[in-house]
Amino acid sequence: MKNAIQIIKDRASWRTFKDMDIEPEKINALRSAIEGDKTGPFGAKVRMVLVDIEAVDAEKAMKLGTYGTIEGAKVFITAAAEKKDKSLADVGYIFEEVILLCSSLGLGTCWMGVTYDKAGFSAAMNLKENEDLIAVTPVGYAVEKRRLKDKAMRVFVKSDTRHHWNMMFFEDDFTKSLNKEAAGRFEQPLECVRIGPSASNQQPWRIIKADNAFHFYLEYTPKYKFQFGQTIDIGIAMKHFELACNELGINGKWQFARPAIECGEKKYYSTYVTE
Incomplete structure (x- = not known):
């Protein structure tokens, strides 16, 4: 990945998105990046799926909830891993590169481990019996100004603070x-x-x-x-x-x-x- 250091420095979590479609070429770049199973350093296979809410059937779309934490996102990427020891670390290793790719394309994201409807997203990606759904991220154009709820959440988890x-x-x-x-x-x-x-x-x-x-x-x-x-x-x-x-x-x-x-x-x- 070119300019990885700067991309890592610039990346931020976004929970509110503009009502703006992602260009087809960027969607294609994301689909290409997540295509096929990826094997992490600890040996677990990780499978990722791009979920376009407007492309899934209405019944499934209604179940793709994020409990009010995400607003305006039309596209999500899900990450599932086979049930193996340290598979969660493999997801972190593989999915973060996709998060950074999104950032390099000017798209906002937010790691979500719990604040989403697991059953709904599992159905949307046709989760397999030997897999666990580990993480989801919204993808889209972030708003210029964070909403009050987003600011409050960032303050609560001290998003702008890092250990020495x-x-x-x-x-x-x-x-x-x-x-x-x-x-x-x-x-x-x-x-x-x-x-x-x-x-x-x-x-x-x-x-x-x-x-x-x-x-x-x-x-x-x-x-x-x-x-x-x-x-x-x-x-x-x-x-x-x-x-x-x-x-x-x-x-x-x-x-x-x-x-x-x-x-x-x-x-x-x-x-x-x-x-």
Whole structure:
């Protein structure tokens, strides 16, 4: 993806859309991007479907509700994954690239993990028995001015606030925070992780830099009722880091051998080994 770093910086969540059709060429670009099953880094197959409300039958369209959280959207993209361990992280990794593609086309989106009619969207995408519907996003031209309800929601989840580096990034183990100077050429990839979207903006990812390797951990938020969404978040973080590294010409690959690092209640997920 060209200009991934800037696209990641510019991306924002939008819940209110103009009464304006998406051009056919952009719809075709999205259909091409989501065509066929995609396999994530953890091995689960992810299937995505573009749902045009005006193209589905009236009975199905009436069931495609978002409980008032989304207004004006005519197009949605759904993401389902086969029922496997860590499939939610695979959805985060794969679906986020589609979200960023939408942003690059000038289209607004919003990750939705719970605030939609799951039965209605499952029917619209003909969900298979071996699949779970994991996420949905509206797609369209966002309004220039956010509605009051949208502003209130952003304030509630602190959408414009991010944790500081010393809470997210570490050097060698979890006892020493990683500063930007020590991060060197990886400052931008790590910053792209820091500003990424997450469930209720909890930002649960934690990364340890150990020489040329970056170990990704998930620190679940205690008593948070949507912890499953935080597993999606680790996939988003992985995608942001990888895209930023690619743009900067930093070659690397994902590995999954847990390092011998004391991590307490944090859960290890993956390691990006760079050249």
